[in-house]
Amino acid sequence: TRTAAVIPAAGRGVRLGPGAPKALRPLSGTPMLVHAVRAMARSRSVTLVVVVAPPDGADEVRRLLDAYPLTGNTDVVVVPGGETRQESVRRGLAAVPEDVAIVLVHDAARPLVPVDTVDAVVAAVREGAPAVVPALPLADTVKQVEPRTGDRAGEPEPVVGTPERARLRAVQTPQGFDRATLVAAHEKIVLEGDGATDDAGMVERLGAEVVVVPGHEEAFKVTRPLDLVLAEAVLARRRA
Ligand code: C5P
Numbered sequence: 001t002r003t004a005a006v007i008p009a010a011g012r013g014v015r016l017g018p019g020a021p022k023a024l025r026p027l028s029g030t031p032m033l034v035h036a037v038r039a040m041a042r043s044r045s046v047t048l049v050v051v052v053a054p055p056d057g058a059d060e061v062r063r064l065l066d067a068y069p070l071t072g073n074t075d076v077v078v079v080p081g082g083e084t085r086q087e088s089v090r091r092g093l094a095a096v097p098e099d100v101a102i103v104l105v106h107d108a109a110r111p112l113v114p115v116d117t118v119d120a121v122v123a124a125v126r127e128g129a130p131a132v133v134p135a136l137p138l139a140d141t142v143k144q145v146e147p148r149t150g151d152r153a154g155e156p157e158p159v160v161g162t163p164e165r166a167r168l169r170a171v172q173t174p175q176g177f178d179r180a181t182l183v184a185a186h187e188k189i190v191l192e193g194d195g196a197t198d199d200a201g202m203v204e205r206l207g208a209e210v211v212v213v214p215g216h217e218e219a220f221k222v223t224r225p226l227d228l229v230l231a232e233a234v235l236a237r238r239r240a
Contacts, residue, residue, distance in 0.1 A: 001101040003122055004048040005040035005174060006092035009033050009108035010055065010081025015223050021054050022222070023108035024064065028235045032222060033061070034068045035111030040104065040174070041074040043118040048100065049074055051108075052081040052092040086195030086202070090186045096179065102126070103182050105199045106174035112234050113174065113219035120213050121176040130181040131203040134215035135169035142168060172215040175200050181208050 013022025023033035033051065040046050053061035058080040065076055079095045081088035089105055096103055102125050104118070117134050124132040142165065145157040175198065185202040196202045200210045222231055 001045075001126065002047055002097075002099055003043075003045040003102040003104065004050060004096045004100045005046050005104040005106050006050045006052065006089060006096065007033070007036055007040065007106050007108050008052045008081060008085055008088040008092060009036070009061070010052050010057075010088045011085065011109070012054075013109070016228070017225055021057065024061075025228075027111060027222075027228070027231050030068070031064060032111045033108045034065065036106060036108045036113075037065065037068075037076060038070065039111065039113050039115070040106055040118065041070050041072055041076075042115040043122065045102075045119070045122045046104070047074055048096070049076045050092045050095045051076060051078045052088040053078050055080050055082065084195035085197065086186075086191060089199060093183060093186055101179055102176060103179045104174035104176050105182075107221060109221045109223065110173050110219050111222065112231060113172070114216050117172075117214075117216045117219055118174055121174055124211065124213050125176040125178060129211045130178045130208045131200050131210040132176040133171045133198075133200045133210060133212050134174070134219060135171040135212045136215045136217065138165055138168050138170055141165050169212055170215075171198060171200065171212070172219040172221070177203065181206070 009023035011022055016022055024031050037049050040049050058078050062078045077095055079091055121132050121134055143159045144161040145159055148155045148157050185206045189202045189205050204210050218234055
């Protein structure tokens with residue numbers, strides 16, 4: 001069974017502060033996206049990586065990736081993304097050939113995911129799960145609130161509930177899918193606003209089963225400036 005990885009990398013990364021698109025920012029001298037592509041290619045099952053570039057940045061991303069050739073025999077293609085993450089993934093999926101049975105979707109913003117986590121996700125899909133997400137228990141208690149917006153933005157927000165922490169998981173990527181299931185989800189599920197923040201959520205709405213396997217602390221998402229400090233420290237520890 002062939003496995004492909006789609007990497008949505010079209011986000012601007014505003015929460016990280018001003019600068020280049022998030023995926024192109026360097027981590028110990030190498031663009032975050034290059035780390036993410038290597039993390040997928042490191043898995044022996046992944047033979048194709050589809051990178052979804054910013055809508056007007058496909059050529060730039062292609063040139064960038066050409067400057068960091070992979071050592072194995074994984075193909076890398078680049079396609080332009082869309083306004084939302086969901087739209088970017090849909091465009092990436094359209095570039096996956098029909099004979100690919102398993103599709104991983106991996107955020108460029110999770111450049112340091114270990115290969116064992118990637119392989120565990122692929123193995124669970126091979127064993128028959130239509131959708132698999134790596135996830136970790138939460139350290140923080142989570143509250144659901146009534147968000148204050150518009151005129152009331154900035155006011156204290158009322159708490160409406162506290163889900164039992166032991167039953168919550170923070171989900172990571174790569175999320176792995178039986179290709180037909182993910183394609184069906186992207187064809188049938190149309191979400192308003194910013195779309196889906198996670199592909200497994202779309203498969204849930206389709207009514208298909210989604211299962212969780214253990215994630216890894218190094219698969220954290222680089223979102224805020226402090227995450228860059230942590231990512232550099234992880235890379236330094238690997239080199240030591
Ligand atoms: O914004 P967030 O951190 O959820 O983004 C997760 C991933 O989705 C990032 O890798 C980002 O580049 C990607 N993305 C995208 N197209 C968008 C928005 C986000 O490919 N329009």
